[in-house]
Amino acid sequence: MQLSAAAVRQVDTTKSALIIRHLHFEDLGTFAQPLNAANFEIRYLDVGTHDLAGIDPLEPDLLIVLGGPVGVYETEAYPFLAQERRLLEARLAKNLPTLGICLGGQQIAVSLGASVVPTGSKEIGFSKLALTAAGLASPLRHLQGIPVLHWHGDAFSIPEGASHLAATRQCMAQAFSLGPNILALQFHPEFDIASGIENWLIGHACELAETGLNPADLRRDADAAGGNLREASRLMLAQWLSELAL
Numbered sequence: 001m002q003l004s005a006a007a008v009r010q011v012d013t014t015k016s017a018l019i020i021r022h023l024h025f026e027d028l029g030t031f032a033q034p035l036n037a038a039n040f041e042i043r044y045l046d047v048g049t050h051d052l053a054g055i056d057p058l059e060p061d062l063l064i065v066l067g068g069p070v071g072v073y074e075t076e077a078y079p080f081l082a083q084e085r086r087l088l089e090a091r092l093a094k095n096l097p098t099l100g101i102c103l104g105g106q107q108i109a110v111s112l113g114a115s116v117v118p119t120g121s122k123e124i125g126f127s128k129l130a131l132t133a134a135g136l137a138s139p140l141r142h143l144q145g146i147p148v149l150h151w152h153g154d155a156f157s158i159p160e161g162a163s164h165l166a167a168t169r170q171c172m173a174q175a176f177s178l179g180p181n182i183l184a185l186q187f188h189p190e191f192d193i194a195s196g197i198e199n200w201l202i203g204h205a206c207e208l209a210e211t212g213l214n215p216a217d218l219r220r221d222a223d224a225a226g227g228n229l230r231e232a233s234r235l236m237l238a239q240w241l242s243e244l245a246l
Contacts, residue, residue: 015246018060019044020052020084022068022103025199029192030230031064034238052083057090061246062097065104067188069204071154072106072116085111097181097244102152105175105184109156112178116156122211123150123170126221129187135165139183139239140175146232147225149188151204156186180243189233193226 017040021027028035028042035042040062045055047068057063065084075081088111091098100108106116126147131140143166155171158164162182165175174186191197201208201215208215 013039015040015061017042017062020065022047025203026067029190030233031190031237034234038241047080057087063091064099065107067102072110095181100184105186106156108184112159114157114159116154118153119155122153126225129166131166132164134163138165139236140165142232142235146228149191180245197222
């Protein structure tokens, strides 16, 4: 018996998740498990290897833009930033499910007309978030009281119409959402202690040396925070995925 196109769509519930990655070790981490559990087929697009210009921004069911070590304002030095924003602007205009982490969150903010500027200091290490009332009512509630990884020197402002979700003492704008489908995070909840922090320490060795941070301290804090963060981040993303308007 041949199934109709409608019946095939009902049977095949797989959804597509396109992941834009800037550094190989800054991957989905703990977010991979809830994505798989929600029946998303994960595909990485590595900047510098794959061509962003050939991507249909409206085709994936979900787009996730991960972190990276450059600033959104460095488009002359790194032209991919402008290409990435064109993808985001097209998706955001259609309110399609989109998540940004660190650089990805900053790219969403700029695409929505907000500013991203250097803070004058680096926020690197593990610390707890101060959730706003909106944050406590959002999937970020799972991160309440859990030290999360911060690794940035720039910060976004909250776009007009978006909900401010979280802050830290060093950075007042740590997360925002725009309806159920758009989420931007300044911090790194996806960090996976199972993969270890060594790749981060090696990959960002120059930055750590410049800021005078001791890798041993970050290693110790990662070991202390990693187990609780893994579970909390999975719950956070699972709830966000379950509330998407697909």
